[in-house]
Amino acid sequence: MTTELLLAVGIPAxxxxxxxxxxxxxHKTxxxxxxxxxxxxxxAWNTMVGLSIAVGALRWATSR
Structure with missing residues (x-):
């Protein structure tokens, strides 16, 4: 479980x-x-963060 959590948080970070x-x-715009x-x-930022958390949680829940 910790490896999965590390991958789920570590890769996007x-x-x-x-x-x-x-x-x-x-130094570009x-x-x-x-x-x-x-x-x-x-x-847009809040929506994408919420979607990524929801998709990660859904993926974790369906894999169990």
Whole structure:
């Protein structure tokens, strides 16, 4: 169970850290579709976080 939890949390966290560091190292602006999303008030971010948690929980529940 701990290995599954580590994979479920570790992979998205690693992806987030790597993509953020790449954007910061290259000193480039965000792509246009990300600029549109960042202009909104975190609705897209909260929705995607909620969906990823729900999908992870559903996947874990169905595998048992």
């Amino acid at each position: 690693a992806y987030l850290l790597i993509s953020t560091s790449l954007l910061l190292c290259r 965000l792509p246009p579709f990300l600029l549109r999303l960042s202009a909104r008030k975190a609705i």
